[in-house]
Amino acid sequence: MKLRSLSYLSGLLLLLLLFFLDLIVGSANLSLSEVWQVLWGQAAEKSHEIIVLQSRLPKAITAVLCGAALSVSGLLMQTLFRNPLAGPYILGISSGAGLGVALLVLGAGILGFSMASPFGIIMGAILGAVGVLLILFLVSLRIQDVMSLLILGIMIGSIATALIGLMQYFSHDFQLKAFLIWTLGSLEGLSFQQLGIVGLTVLLLLLWAMVQSKPMNALLLGEEYAKSLGVSIHPLRLSMIVISGGLAGVITAFCGPIGFVGIIVPHLARLWFKTTNHLVLLPASILMGASILLLSDILSHLPAEGISLPINSITSLIGIPIIIWIIFRKRSISAGF
Amino acid sequence: MKKPTLHTKDLSLSYPSSTEKVIESANLEVNSGEIVLLLGENGSGKSTLLRGLSGLIEIDAGDVFLKEKTLSNWSKSELAREMALVLTNKQYQALLQVEEFVAFGRYPFTNWLGKLGKEDKEAVEESLVSCGLASLRHNALSDLSDGERQKVFLARALAQQAKLLILDEPTTHLDVKNTTAQLRLIKRLVEEESKTVVFSSHQFDLALQIADKVWLIEGNKVHQIKTERFYEDCIYQEILLGDSYRYDKQSKRFRITL
Numbered sequence: 001m002k003l004r005s006l007s008y009l010s011g012l013l014l015l016l017l018l019f020f021l022d023l024i025v026g027s028a029n030l031s032l033s034e035v036w037q038v039l040w041g042q043a044a045e046k047s048h049e050i051i052v053l054q055s056r057l058p059k060a061i062t063a064v065l066c067g068a069a070l071s072v073s074g075l076l077m078q079t080l081f082r083n084p085l086a087g088p089y090i091l092g093i094s095s096g097a098g099l100g101v102a103l104l105v106l107g108a109g110i111l112g113f114s115m116a117s118p119f120g121i122i123m124g125a126i127l128g129a130v131g132v133l134l135i136l137f138l139v140s141l142r143i144q145d146v147m148s149l150l151i152l153g154i155m156i157g158s159i160a161t162a163l164i165g166l167m168q169y170f171s172h173d174f175q176l177k178a179f180l181i182w183t184l185g186s187l188e189g190l191s192f193q194q195l196g197i198v199g200l201t202v203l204l205l206l207l208w209a210m211v212q213s214k215p216m217n218a219l220l221l222g223e224e225y226a227k228s229l230g231v232s233i234h235p236l237r238l239s240m241i242v243i244s245g246g247l248a249g250v251i252t253a254f255c256g257p258i259g260f261v262g263i264i265v266p267h268l269a270r271l272w273f274k275t276t277n278h279l280v281l282l283p284a285s286i287l288m289g290a291s292i293l294l295l296s297d298i299l300s301h302l303p304a305e306g307i308s309l310p311i312n313s314i315t316s317l318i319g320i321p322i323i324i325w326i327i328f329r330k331r332s333i334s335a336g337f
Numbered sequence: 338m339k340k341p342t343l344h345t346k347d348l349s350l351s352y353p354s355s356t357e358k359v360i361e362s363a364n365l366e367v368n369s370g371e372i373v374l375l376l377g378e379n380g381s382g383k384s385t386l387l388r389g390l391s392g393l394i395e396i397d398a399g400d401v402f403l404k405e406k407t408l409s410n411w412s413k414s415e416l417a418r419e420m421a422l423v424l425t426n427k428q429y430q431a432l433l434q435v436e437e438f439v440a441f442g443r444y445p446f447t448n449w450l451g452k453l454g455k456e457d458k459e460a461v462e463e464s465l466v467s468c469g470l471a472s473l474r475h476n477a478l479s480d481l482s483d484g485e486r487q488k489v490f491l492a493r494a495l496a497q498q499a500k501l502l503i504l505d506e507p508t509t510h511l512d513v514k515n516t517t518a519q520l521r522l523i524k525r526l527v528e529e530e531s532k533t534v535v536f537s538s539h540q541f542d543l544a545l546q547i548a549d550k551v552w553l554i555e556g557n558k559v560h561q562i563k564t565e566r567f568y569e570d571c572i573y574q575e576i577l578l579g580d581s582y583r584y585d586k587q588s589k590r591f592r593i594t595l
Contacts, residue, residue: 213450214447217451218444221428221430222424224388225422225424227392227393228422229442229445229497230413230414276432276433
């Protein structure tokens with residue numbers, strides 16, 4: 001028990017450290033003390049204040065929300081499908097969001113008008129993600145078997161990807177670029193108002209997930225044992241799909257698809273905290289997911305001043321070696337299942 | 338007249354996604370304090386019957402009554418306090434420790450966070466000791482042998498402190514020593530803690546020794562007979578054993594017919 005509090009504490013400290021570091025790195029060169037002054041309301045120059053508060057703070061908060069949401073989303077999918085490779089996008093949420101964006105950006109372009117504004121992109125992604133979520137929800141009302149549901153989700157994703165491919169084929173260069181930039185993912189450019197919407201949605205869904213910890217733990221015994229212990233499987237499954245899909249959907253809508261965080265972090269949390277109890281894994285995933293996204297963001301700004309690499313590539317570049325490391329260390333990634 | 342703990346009325350069951358009846362119009366009865374042994378060939382529908390009795394699968398026709406009330410009228414959490422299961426489906430989380438796994442039996446009793454109270458911890462401790470698992474409590478499930486894991490599954494069911502235990506092959510993977518220990522534990526639970534047990538087993542000759550009653554599946558019918566009848570009546574032995582294995586009344590054991 002004492003060890004666990006220590007793990008939480010070190011996780012929290014790491015998160016704070018990375019959060020602060022994330023405020024320091026960026027296109028404009030600010031020193032540690034200059035950022036510190038801004039945070040205490042004693043900025044030496046107005047421009048420092050603007051950079052830190054208007055640009056970097058929202059970006060860091062976005063990273064935290066993004067990492068937490070995707071990690072919890074992935075954890076729920078892994079539990080629901082009893083599959084170590086399940087992640088937030090396994091059911092086609094990101095492909096759905098991508099299709100929404102493609103329809104607005106590319107589709108509108110093919111028809112001869114442009115909707116490639118940031119607002120249009122966000123709306124397209126939300127509609128696409130909600131559309132897929134709705135289909136999954138309706139289907140899971142009728143289909144009892146989770147594996148059928150999993151296959152169906154993958155199929156929906158593939159159809160969406162195929163449709164996106166078709167539209168790309170008929171699109172102009174500049175529309176293609178607008179779409180491709182969305183697929184690279186970005187933590188930047190969210191207004192405080194948008195941040196409020198994302199933050200509130202994520203917070204509510206995370207709380208909802210926490211409340212479901214106990215039945216989700218019972219689900220680890222298999223659906224039949226869970227049922228025999230008094231768990232209502234069907235409502236539980238529906239709520240897990242809504243929470244997980246909602247978290248992945250809202251993040252994908254505002255930041256684009258961000259890969260691998262959602263698959264890896266639950267494994268890291270299980271390894272670090274040595275438990276399968278969701279009451280522990282949920283906060284652990286939140287802490288570690290947020291930290292990894294902050295780290296990715298810091299790394300994306302490191303190579304050269306003035307440029308930031310696409311976040312989706314960075315998370316994959318960090319994520320894939322971690323998965324490989326887990327497989328080699330534990331011989332089998334499914335040992336947690 | 339004594340009211341049965343569990344009884345069925347014209348119960349019919351089929352496999353999921355199939356209309357073929359596995360069990361048809363079964364009228365069965367378990368009284369409080371009884372041990373019922375369910376026998377049948379591989380694939381005869383033992384597990385399906387046990388799943389039907391415990392409300393895990395939809396019933397095609399007829400009804401299952403627990404304490405005179407149909408299963409569908411029990412709330413899920415009430416039912417979990419009345420009936421505990423061991424299934425043949427042995428999925429488990431490798432990371433779980435024995436004690437944690439057994440503690441899942443307390444699920445129906447704990448608060449929304451699943452926090453174990455004093456009573457819960459006592460119940461877990463008691464079932465760990467009953468099943469001879471006290472020394473393995475901190476082992477991960479993946480580190481146990483199949484036989485040890487089998488005992489852990491029973492311990493989890495015991496921790497649920499339900500009066501009725503439905504056990505699907507609780508002796509698979511166990512050697513003779515552990516099988517007899519497991520059967521003795523079942524008998525002791527019935528005698529000392531007034532449990533009622535329905536269980537299936539392929540080690541029928543050992544299992545018969547603790548059973549009061551036998552349910553024998555033939556085709557889609559279920560015969561309900563006293564254990565003595567099974568020993569006495571060749572017809573029943575024929576159903577389960579074919580013609581090459583019989584009970585010899587003189588030597589009081591099953592022998593291969595030569």
